[in-house]
Amino acid sequence: KRVLVLHGPNLNMLGQREPEIYGTDTLDDINQRLTAQAKEAGVALTCLQSNAEHALIDAVQQSRGQYDFIVINPAALTHTSIALRDAFQAVKVPFIEVHLSNVHAREAFRQHSYLSDCAQGVICGLGAAGYEFALAAAIQQLQASR
Ligand code: DQA
Numbered sequence: 001k002r003v004l005v006l007h008g009p010n011l012n013m014l015g016q017r018e019p020e021i022y023g024t025d026t027l028d029d030i031n032q033r034l035t036a037q038a039k040e041a042g043v044a045l046t047c048l049q050s051n052a053e054h055a056l057i058d059a060v061q062q063s064r065g066q067y068d069f070i071v072i073n074p075a076a077l078t079h080t081s082i083a084l085r086d087a088f089q090a091v092k093v094p095f096i097e098v099h100l101s102n103v104h105a106r107e108a109f110r111q112h113s114y115l116s117d118c119a120q121g122v123i124c125g126l127g128a129a130g131y132e133f134a135l136a137a138a139i140q141q142l143q144a145s146r
Contacts (some may be wrong), residue, residue: 001042001142003135004067005034006056007049008075014100022100025128033128034071034135041139053077053084060087069138070095071131078103078113085114094141096134099124 007027010017015026031047038045046067050056056077063070070093077084078097088095095118102125103110116122121137123130 001069002044002046002067003038003138003142004059004063004070005031005045005047005131005135006059006070006072006074007047008056008073008077009051009053011073011075012049012051023127030128030131034131037132037135038139041143043139043142045135053081057083057087060084060091060093063093064091067093068142069093071098071134071138072096072115073098073100073131074113074115078115079109080114082114085118088115088118094120096120096137097122097124098130098134100127100130101125 011027014022014030015024027049034047035045048059056074060070072095074081074084074097078099097113097115097119104124113122123134126133
């Protein structure tokens with residue numbers, strides 16, 4: 001079984017970027033923990049970060065037949081990208097949406113997501129651990145369907 005982890009714009013700056021909101025872990029720290037968690041479960045994991053909307057859309061399109069599950073933090077594209085939503089609708093690969101911060105406790109423009117109603121589930125406000133909870137949920141389902 002294969003899981004794809006996608007990180008959207010500006011998440012390459014984690015650790016330095018508004019640490020009071022996003023925490024002090026770097027993206028590398030997060031990816032390393034997810035990789036260990038996946039390895040333990042016998043699941044193959046690929047992590048990709050991009051600041052470019054098209055690169056994330058390409059990755060979602062190419063996930064069809066290649067990945068069984070996607071964990072994505074779409075970052076600001078959450079609130080803007082109908083195109084990313086359409087890509088998920090096209091491929092029908094199940095996904096969980098993750099946000100480090102509690103987007104509902106922040107600016108009004110962060111409270112709408114173009115992806116949430118297509119997602120299997122949404123985790124927000126739990127920091128970097130949110131990715132691990134999402135991956136645990138994905139692993140549980142993939143193992144049950146083996
Ligand atoms: C974020 C929340 C978004 O509103 C913001 O644009 C981000 C990060 C989060 O993980 O909390 O870049 O997705």
